[in-house]
Amino acid sequence: MKNSDSNAITSDMIRQHGLTFGEFNRIEDLLGREPNYTELGIFSVMWSEHCSYKSSRYYLKKLPTTGPRVLQGPGENAGVVDIGDGMAVVFKIESHNHPSFIEPREGAATGVGGILRDIFTMGARPIALMNSLRFGAVDHPSTRFLVNGVVDGISNYGNCTGVPTVGGEVYFDSCYNGNILVNVFCIGLIPSDKIFLGNASGVGNPVIYFGSKTGRDGIHGASMASSEFDESSEEKRPTVQVGDPFAEKLLIEACLELMKEDWVVGIQDMGAAGLTCSTFEMAGRAGTGIDLDLSKVPKREEGMTPYEILLSESQERMLVVVKKGMEKKALSLFDKWDLDAAVVGEVTDKPIVRIFDNEREVVNLPVELVVDGALDLKRPIKKPEYLKNLDHVDLAFVSELVRGDDILEKLLLSPNITSKHWVYEQYDHMVRLNTLGLPGSDAAVLRVKGSKKALAMSVDCNSRYCYLSPFVGAQIAVAECVRNIACSGGEPIGLSNCLNFGNPENPEIMWQFEQAVSGMGEACRFFDIPVVSGNVSLYNETLGQAIYPTPTVVVVGLLKDRLHHTTQWFKEDEDLIGLIGLTMEEFGGSEYLNIVCDRVEGLPPQLDLNTAKSVNELCLEFIQKGLLNSAHDCSEGGLAVALAESCLSHPHSPKGAVLNVDSTLRNDAYLFGESQSRILVSFSAKNRLAMETKAKIMGVPFLVMGKVGGDSLVVNINGKEFINGDISNLKKLWLGALETYVR
């Protein structure tokens, strides 16, 4: 019954396929008939939230997506940004949250595989991966299993494909207990005139399938990613695909070799919704149709039905259209790389996809109806009730401190602040010899071979801020990434986002989404950064418990000269330490409040975009003039943690520091508050005058606070010692904590 196409569609089938009756009626009306069972499966995945963006598209239109450097904005496999010298970068961040929660190792691994394919499908050599990982509380019973599985999956897949994983972020919060987030980013390098798109153009051109064989894994993965979890989610494990990084490596090399040929017309990988999605989308972009014969598709197992073949999400598969007559050349190239390949179809002129199983027609659908037919939903929005009680910090719970030593230690032990070397040492972050800035500084920095330029990239989102104010939180995510890029010596050129939220059918979640996208859009317009790619992941919710809104942001920046590359750690004894930017009395949403007072409340720190910009400009000016020895952004844990990180993160020899400051603020706010737009720098004393003068001219607060050197981290406030910690002890705490939580 299930696999038969002759049976009428029942209301149970419609429900099981995640379609509403309204949507089903729309399909029937526009099609002029009832779809068959296989066609229902196609609509189920193509009209799923995951593939159609039906809840989010209306808002996403508000993001700025154009700019002089943009060669390809959203809508293709990935965005493309010009970096000059005839080169461009291709990049995108994407979620693999639902599969990674159900099966962490394979879920995370196939997330890496999918994002890699999005990049090399455009003709680019992938040069780096990054990721943003969010897990539940460290003491939650499944956190260890999930962390180890996810990190192992990324490590195994990324390392094997020979693409370095150069940076990322790892957060822990109980809001992710039931829904972890695995967002993976990839960037590739491409000659700016050699960009390949997923177009099936040229009537009569052959459509070739290549890569791994098709199996029964991952059927309905896209639909799974479009619903909430409940007690039965474990049962969805079979919908998680299994990756083969070795096949992916062969696919990368074969594709890049293939794309040197001038007879390649269009190419696309098979990701979510598998062969169905690539067939319809490639035809859709070119305004053509495709005739496909499923009997020709290389299969892993016998007896697969058309429904299963079309909806399989088996990994490491591609679809390419080549010029007629070039089939043999293409097939022999795939043979060289030991990849399965077969001509499976042909481009046709009518915009209809017809799918055959040998002679029998099993699908006949207009392309536009499938690709663009899902109605954009303007779901209702409503400001959440929870915000009413959280808009201020109750200082009754935040007692003033006489000394800050314990608090600093507690913060360095916080899983959100402690060194992440246990994670990134499991990733090959050096292969391909481009990684100038290894993990563990503000941004990852890669050289661009054959040019003196370098690329900087940073991924960030403080979801606690976003919970307290999605608008400001999203702005801060953008601003912090830009600041990280500035600290590393670069200027932003493009942005990719991964918008992770709860169930959009809940108006309060939709409000969070609307606010976050508006905030992000405003910040991007202000900094003049185009959003060139991205992904939306909704339904991150289990039994009605949604994650904090988590609009993860990646900003890619360009260093005019790779010699400008600057790192966060102190380098020379006797160097002066200074702070660019202003410290205010702010506690809202801070890690201090969370760890020490066990409270999540208040408004996130204020963000003045003009200030943010001028602070970055001053930092960059210092760097480009060669005045700085280190620069580090102040974020979670505030000035004290930034200072400790600058002391401790030197790869060989940590440094001590002594700060003497005068302040009218509360001590705890001064050192642990998270005021935005602040950069901690170190520099040779001989540069002081020039720097102070420049700061004055630019009207940016710049305060010299102390000196590098000694075996301790000392902070004196108003002449009184507030912190005095032994560097080797602090380093031990900071380096060792994560392993004790997750190992």
Add this chain to the structure above:
Amino acid sequence: MKCGVVVFPGSNCDHDCFHILRHVFKLDTEWIWHKDNVNLSKFDLIVLPGGFSYGDYLRAGAIAQFSSVMKEVIQFANSGGIVLGICNGFQVLVEAGLLPGALIQNCTQKFICKTVSLRVENTSTPFSSECLEKSVLSIPIAHHQGSYFIDPEGLNQLEDNQQIVFRYCSSVGEVTDEFNPNGSVNNIAGIVNEGRNVMGLMPHPERCADPAWSNIDGQIIFKSIIKKLHSGASL
């Protein structure tokens, strides 16, 4: 002098080795595709690069040893040609029987990517002649199956014949368990065959040989090889 970098399906440090030989040391360097029947006699140096040949399926290096190019590599090595196997290349050399012992899972059960210190144990090989005896090099490792293992008899033989070229150590050269990243016996990081013309090492000298980085400790291994080949002296 002519260098060849072997490319197995799944090799991924091939480009890095090629880059260092061709662009940093300006040597005449060619790719050798594993399926091509190339006569290796025209080469002076063959590099088996790091990576995951054949996906490391079964066991790292286990399938690559049966690749047609390996017959040629064995012949090349047996006639005295210089062969350098790095990381997965070392694993392939061991599996192919050109070097003794085995490489097993790191004792941490995890992939490890970080810079470690190596002490030079033997400077009378073509791969280390430019090093100072007992000097310390900083070179990155990046492997999951890099723990060198050999039976006690074999180990004695290696020690007696001075076939151990590099050992993991502290930044000042102490060879202790604390500085053994992966559990290798006697902290072994790199060895040569009895003929001294084949070396396998787990660390990646090609990752610290490009002057775009401040650490160029890996250069000394390539410089030693180049000097040896230019001098033309027999082994």
